Structures are given as C-alpha cells and as structure tokens.
Amino acid sequence: MRHIISILLENESGALSRVAGLFSARAYNIESLTVAPTEDPSLSRMTLVTSGSAEIIEQITKQLNKLVDVVKLNDLNVSQLQHIEREMMLIKVKAPVSARDEIMRLSGIFRGNIIDVTDDAYTVELTGTSDKLNAFIASFDCDSILETVRSGVMGISRGSSALHL
C-alpha cells in the first residue's frame, strides 16, 4: 500500500543522504521525496511517498525514527486523522496556433495557470493530487509534451493537529 510519511528533520548537510541511504541500503521503495526548510530554518520538512506491506511500512517508520537527524515523523496513512496531499507540476507543451485554445481550455478545466508563453510553447503550472496531474498529462498527446517537472507529493494532516516540535 502507498504511504505518505511526513518527516521533520535537522536541516543539516547529510541529513537527506541518510534518509536516501537508508532506503537504498534496506531495499525500500521511494516513489517520491520532497524536502525544504520550514519556518524554523534549523528544521527541514520532508514528505516521502513509499509503498510496501504493513510490516515493511512499520520497519520503514522505525528505521527512519532511528536516524539521529530525524526529529519527528508521521505516517499520514496510519494516523487517525485525514490528510491532504498536493503535488505541483510545471508542464511545457508545444503551442502551435491551432492548439492554443485547447491548451487554455484544459488549463482552465484543471485550474492550472499558464505561466510562460512563447511563439511555439506554453508552460502550465498545475497543483493537485498526483492523479489529477496524471490526468492532465494524459489529456495531451505524447508528442506535444516538451517537458514536465513535478515537485513530488507534499502532505499535511487535516484539522489542528500538526507535525511540529
């Protein structure tokens, strides 16, 4: 099963490689991983998407907790609370005059923003669940996509409960 694990870790050089190294050394899956400093610059927030059996997920969270740089973590899929997940994508598509209306219409339907326009290409910014981003990609034919870049999933729990110190 797919799990989203939110991790608060020390914003120190090497912290990311400890997490990545743990996953490769123990042959765990990483589907996506995103990390950036928080409002407290000494801490980074990482969202990691992985998958595996219940036993493997349990080991993953235990092993992550064991890393000295990990301050706190939360498996968003096992906590009692519901969560929200978002991913952001920038997608650059070919934009010949004949296709521009359709691109703009699709962007509108998916609540995307066109953030760069040139003679031959449009770049759309889109935020949502991974499924939504996949659906947006699927609505173009492969040849018309020049480039995609995705942030990886970020997750947060609903309500006032929060992963903080």
Next chain:
Amino acid sequence: MELSGAEIIAQFLEDEGVEYLFGYPGGAVLHIYDALLRADSVKHILVRHEQAAAHAADGYARSTGKTGVALVTSGPGMTNAVTGIATAYLDSIPLVVLTGQVPTGVIGSDAFQEVDSVGISRPCVKHNFLVNDVKDLAETLKKAFYVASTGRPGPVVVDIPKDVTDPNIKIPYTHLSSIEMRSYNPVTKGHPFQIKKALELMLRAKKPVFYTGGGVVLSNASSSLRSLVRQLGFPITSTLMGLGAYPSSDEQFLGMLGMHGTYEANMAMHDTDVLIAVGARFDDRVTGHLEKFCPTAKIIHIDIDPSSISKTVKVHIPIVGDVDDVLTTMLEMLKDSEDKVEQSKCDQELKDWWKQIKQWRKKNCLRYNKKTKTIKPQYVIEKLHEITEGDAYITSDVGQHQMFAAQYYGFDKPRRWINSGGLGTMGFGLPAAMGVQLAHLDKTVACVTGEGSIQMNIQELATCMQYQLPIKIINLNNRYLGMVRQWQEFFYEGRYAMSYMDSIPDFVKLAESYGHVGMKIDQTSDVEDALKEAFAMKDKLVFMDFITNREENVYPMISAGKGHHEMELAPDSELV
C-alpha cells in the same frame, strides 16, 4: 581556557575520562597528535593497521562497557578502519572513531588522502559528524560520546578536517558535562502495562524458554536476568553474543542456540509455548528457516531498539526499553505475585517440560572422541577452560574455532566472551584482545583463533610487544579455512575450492621474530602441559600453535532452510 582544535580534542578526551586512544598517525591528524603529547591521562596505543585500532577500541568497549576510542588519519586511514567500525555496528558496541580529513577548503577536490568519510561510513555507523568549524568541535565530540553510549549503542564517526585543528586558531573551551539533542531521545523505561502482560503470560506458560542475547550484556542486566530466571525456574538459552550473561555452568542453562547450538536448546525453541526474547534480535543464524521458527510459541520481546521488534519474526508482546530496567521492573512485579510464582514452579506442566529437556540433554550433543592422537580443537578449548579456571577473557576470530570456543569454554560471566558475531570479521581476535588486555592488565586474556584468521591482523604482534601485552594466542591450526571447508564438504560434494592454505608460516618462528614466545603442539597428550606452561608465563605473549585434526566439523548444525528441530548431530562414527 583558550585552545586550538587539536588541543580541544586532547583536552576533551582527558575530561571525558578516556583511558586509551587506539590510533595511527598521518598527515591530516598531525596537529592532533602533537596536542596529544600533552594529554597525560590519555594513553595512545600505536597499532600497526587502522583496522586493528577500531577492533582494539571495540575489545576495550566490550570488556568494560565503556566507550572505545580510535583515531585515524584521512583517506586510507579511515577506509582501513571501516571494517572495524562495521564490526562494532553489527554488534552494537559503543565506539567513537575520530578520522582526520583534508582541510575544509579542499574537500571535494580529490585532494591527497581524501575520501568522503561521512559518506563511506554512513551505512555502518549509528551516526556520524563532519566538523566544519572549530567552534562546533567540543559540542560535536560530546554528542558523539553521548550517541555512541546511550540507547542501543553503536559506533560514531567524527570527521575532522585538518584546518579545524589548526594550532594557531584558539577559541575558548569548557567541557560540557552533559548534552541534549532534540532529535535523539532513546527510550529506556519499558511500559509497565506491557511488562505486566508479559509476566502474566510467562506465569501461565507450560513450556517457557528464555532466549537471551547481546543486549543483556550491553545493558549490564546479567544479575537481574539471573534472579528472574532462577525465581521462575525456566530454562534459558543464549545467542552467541549473549554468552556469559547467564552462567553456562548453571543447571537451567541449555547452552547456545542456533546454527551450532545444542540439541536441547534448539529443540526447546521448537517446542516452546512462550518464548521470552531478551536483548536478542532474531538473527538468521539463530532462527534457522523463519517459517519453521518456534511454531507454537507466543513471543515476548524485550529490546531497547523498536526497529528490532517484529523485524523478521512477529512478536506478540513487545516491550521497548532498557533490558536491565525492564527485568528489574519484572522482578518487582513478581514480588507482588509470589503465590503465582510458587504455583507456576510446582506446576506439573513445567516439571514435564524439564523432564523433556533432560531427555534431549541425554543426547550429549557436544561429546566428541577424546582419545585421538591428533588434537581435537574441542579438547583444546575444554583444557583452556580448566587451566584458566573458566575465568579468562576470551576473544576469538571467526570460523570453526569461534564456534568451538563458544560451545566448549563455558562462560559464567558477562563481558568475558569477545567475538564478532554480527559481521563475522576474521582478524578481529588479536586486536580485540589488545583492547581487552589493556583494560584488564592483571587478568588472563586469550585469543582463540585459526591459522586463517590470525594472519588477517598478524602485524599486531608488534603492537603487543611494544606495550608488553601478555595475550595467549590459541591458534587452532587445521591447515584449512575450516568453516569454508566444512561447508564445501557438506554442500559442494567435498570440492575444497581455495579453502586450503598453502605455505602457512612457521608460527613459532614468526612469534619469536616479534620477540614473543612461540610453541607448537601436535599431540593430544601434550596439550594440557603446554597450556599450563604458557599460562604460567604471566608477562609474556605466548603464541600456541595447535596442530589440530584437519577435517574436524562443527556439530550440531542446522543447515540452510532447516528448522531448529531438523538439526544434525555429529555422526556416531566420530563420537566413539
């Protein structure tokens, strides 16, 4: 007080009460070595290879419970130490390894003797640090010692660039008496509810067995374990790493379990209904085939590391906490249920269980033919036990001799059996013995080894001479890489690929060339006298080269894919 980085390291080690620093100098650590000359209370032991520095610090740590400390230079100094660091990691030994690094300004430029020490060591340390600024040095060192020695212990590497130790840059220094880390708070107290639940299950058990491991030794829980096991009257078996935590001469002790464990221990594991795992991690050498492991047991697991629990074997009652703390709590709770304890002890079912165990014991699975002219390795170990009165510190290397030592020495005290269990590092025994001997100058220390393993760190004979370490080396020389040969005999139809060592040195001459005493013993009838003679030489290292039976096998044995009940005993022809 204003100190340079190098002086801070020297002063810190003194302030931390470090007795011995095992190391080898080199370019990146020269400032540190210069400062160490003035650190009177820290004795530096100059090894002959950095791997030995880590192993010696490790042996010191295992035999004392204190943190072992090593110092090596950058690049090859650090990479040589990696095997020693990994050895400590797999057996959860508290170690702080200080590694020199090229100056911060040239890190990443493939400078002379530069390697990414933090990157290389990352998968085999509990934690590591790169010190970028001399201002962080004292605090980082304090953190390193704290992390290494608390929770589930382990090695910590501190990588120190040369410019951080610059003698010309001085900063104020004070020794921190303690440190807190927001991201590191090991749990020590077990949950009382879980402990109670476990105890209730234990008191209802019909066929209970304790299965104890290295965690009991690490947690100094030997005495609480003894009290608990004796009060309950349950049988107990130990892993390789836990030997000595419970006295092996005690009636309730079933011997070691696992791949080369005793018949009674493994059969008890297979039939038990309540398994009490204490500071053990269900290693594959212990469990055998997982699907056949303890098929009828409810399992209680006490461990300080949550990730050890239900890692390979599903546990019914987990207790996360320091082993000694949990066992002590259990003992206190037992006081309140004394009636139940008495009841459980008199219980017919427990009596029947012991009756069954005694039946298994009758197999006498460790017997061997003592009447051969060629020396049986088992016999040497039994005699070693006799002559040292079972009270020596025994280090070992890895292979058949290690198993013979574990099976036949009969450890009655914790921290007396020093071996590389998890990583299985050949070459561990001699340098580890140096650390043990230094920690216990007036005690008997013997290194049980083989002609394969001993050659992996034979250069340390020079270190032993320099520091006058009177280690007794028991070399069980069968002219084969014995364990490899045994597997080739069993599983490769006797094709002995590369397990024969041609051109084995004359160990007597070799020992003598280093200034030690060498002895060669090749007949059973000479073993006892030779051992007596060697151990009488209190102030000398004696290298005893025992020419043993070539194709001796370690029995009992559980082959790959087999369960505990499917173990093989020595064929009758060998037992006579």
